[in-house]
Amino acid sequence: MKATQGDPGSRYHTSEGAMNEFSFIDSIKPFQNLSCRVIKGIGDDAAVLELDAKRYQLLTTDMLVEGVHFLSNTPAKLVGHKALACNISDIAAMGGIPTFAVVSIGIPTGTGHIEFSHRVKGQENSMCPDYVSGTYKGIFACAKRFGVSIVGGDTVKADKLVINIALLGEVEKKNLVLRSGAKPGDHLFVSGPLGGTLKSGKHLNFTPRVKEARFLIEQFKPSAMMDISDGLAGDLGHILNASRVGAEIDEQRLPLNKGVSVDEALHGGEDFELLFSLSSPKSAKLVEYLRSHRCGHFVEIGRIIALPKKLYLCDGSGRRREIEPKGYTHF
Numbered sequence: 617m618k619a620t621q622g623d624p625g626s627r628y629h630t631s632e633g634a635m636n637e638f639s640f641i642d643s644i645k646p647f648q649n650l651s652c653r654v655i656k657g658i659g660d661d662a663a664v665l666e667l668d669a670k671r672y673q674l675l676t677t678d679m680l681v682e683g684v685h686f687l688s689n690t691p692a693k694l695v696g697h698k699a700l701a702c703n704i705s706d707i708a709a710m711g712g713i714p715t716f717a718v719v720s721i722g723i724p725t726g727t728g729h730i731e732f733s734h735r736v737k738g739q740e741n742s743m744c745p746d747y748v749s750g751t752y753k754g755i756f757a758c759a760k761r762f763g764v765s766i767v768g769g770d771t772v773k774a775d776k777l778v779i780n781i782a783l784l785g786e787v788e789k790k791n792l793v794l795r796s797g798a799k800p801g802d803h804l805f806v807s808g809p810l811g812g813t814l815k816s817g818k819h820l821n822f823t824p825r826v827k828e829a830r831f832l833i834e835q836f837k838p839s840a841m842m843d844i845s846d847g848l849a850g851d852l853g854h855i856l857n858a859s860r861v862g863a864e865i866d867e868q869r870l871p872l873n874k875g876v877s878v879d880e881a882l883h884g885g886e887d888f889e890l891l892f893s894l895s896s897p898k899s900a901k902l903v904e905y906l907r908s909h910r911c912g913h914f915v916e917i918g919r920i921i922a923l924p925k926k927l928y929l930c931d932g933s934g935r936r937r938e939i940e941p942k943g944y945t946h947f
Contacts, residue, residue, distance in 0.1 A: 659858065660795055661706040661842050662785065672792055674785035676706040682777040686820065692747045694820040695779070696754020702845065703783040704762050704824040705888045709843040710794070711833040712787035713826065714764045719755060719781050722774025723748055751779065762826060791833045793892075798840035798859035800922035803899035805914045807890035810848055811876030818873075819886035828913060829890055836902050841892035849882040851891055853927065853941025862926035864936060865918040882929075883942065893920055 650657055655672060656664035662676035680686060680699050700717065707714045759766050764783070807828050813819040825843070832838055840859055844851050848865075856863055865882075872881050894902060899916070906914060918930075928936040 656794065661709040662712070664710070664792065664794075667786060670789060671786050672712075672789055674707050674710050674712045674787060675782070676703050676785070677780065677782040678702045678706070679778065679780040690820065692750030693754035693757070694817075695777075696751040696756075697758045698754075698820050698822075699751075699779040699781050700755050700758040700764065700783070701822060701824050702888065703781050704758070704764070704826060705822075705843040705845070707783060707785035708824050708826040708829040709841055709890060710785070710787055711791045711829055711841070712785040713830070714762055714783055714785045716765050716767050717759065717781055717783040719752075719766055719769035719779070720771070721748070721751070721769070721780075722772050722776075722778035724776055725773050751777075755781070762824065791837070793833060793838050793841040795840050795842050795855045795858040797838075798855055798861050798893040798920045799895070800861055800920055802839055802893040802895055802920040803916055804852075804863060804865070804891070804893055804918040804920065805899075805902070805916050806844070806848070806871065807892075807914055808887070809871040809873045809876075810844070810887050810889065811881035811884045812873040813884060813886045815875075816873065818888075822886075822888040824888065825890045832890070832892065832914075835905075836894055836898045838892035838894055838898075841890060844887040844889050844891050845885060847883045847885040847942070848887070848891065849927065849939060849941050850885070853925070855891070855893070856925050856927065856941060859920075860924045862921045862923035862928070863918055864921055864928045864930050866930050868932050869915065869917050871915045871917075878929075882939065 653666040654663070655666065662674040665673040665675060667673040678699070680695065680702075682688060686695050686698065699719075703717070704714045756766065758764075807825050813822075829841070832841070840855050842851055842855060848870075852863055852865075855861075867878055870878060870881050872878070876884075902914060903916065906912065921928075925941070927939055927941045929939050930936040
């Protein structure tokens with residue numbers, strides 16, 4: 617999948633017969649060679665490893681590619697921010713705190729045909745040093761804000777700008793949250809409004825919900841949680857698969873960004889809000905907390921049901937229709 621300059625919406629179009637990202641991931645799971653220190657490998661927002669008697673180590677990685685995750689005229693500092701922030705969002709979704717990162721970057725060099733508004737004049741396939749520097753400034757600014765130490769990385773020649781960051785985090789063993797803990801009767805919540813991120817620019821300048829996630833795990837301990845990167849419906853589908861349950865979403869309860877349709881909120885992606893489930897008693901406590909503190913950070917959007925992998929959208933009259941739990945895919 618490729619986004620072209622002036623057509624950011626093409627990020628969500630797939631060609632017929634393209635490889636399915638998640639089927640590919642499932643196909644390689646059986647070949648994992650896991651040590652006894654691995655608590656959770658492929659299949660969650662981050663890998664979970666033994667650290668010490670009280671803590672787990674978290675490990676995640678994300679790759680950004682020019683023309684797929686950002687356009688050629690995207691400000692360099694925003695590209696850097698997003699590159700690290702999407703990793704921090706994964707650590708937050710596990711209930712953790714980000715700690716250390718390594719940054720690898722592929723930089724266009726030489727002469728070629730690729731157009732880039734920040735290329736060196738006369739060397740169309742050569743990246744302007746100021747743009748690369750600006751990208752790192754965005755990474756370091758985000759790292760400083762969230763207490764992350766950049767401890768190394770790598771640089772290589774590439775046809776287009778590619779950034780890959782691997783991030784470590786840690787979480788208390790009692791506070792670890794996976795995708796696999798949702799139970800029938802649990803209530804579903806999100807941490808903020810959804811949809812329209814490409815139009816608003818939020819997909820480049822979002823705030824990872826570390827503070828909100830820590831509040832949740834310390835006060836209410838969600839049964840399941842993840843961040844919304846590929847669309848509400850698609851990411852909820854991951855929780856349903858992992859937990860072997862189904863869900864109903866209340867259409868009228870969905871918090872929408874201004875001018876956004878329900879379909880965009882369900883399938884758009886890159887909201888980087890938290891999606892989590894709570895048992896009925898904990899849900900009631902959270903709702904009461906929000907009411908008493910006049911706090912609107914978390915919104916209840918539905919419930920978990922005992923129909924494995926079934927996802928329904930319910931309208932105001934109580935009618936429900938089944939929807940496909942799909943969102944953005946990289947293939």
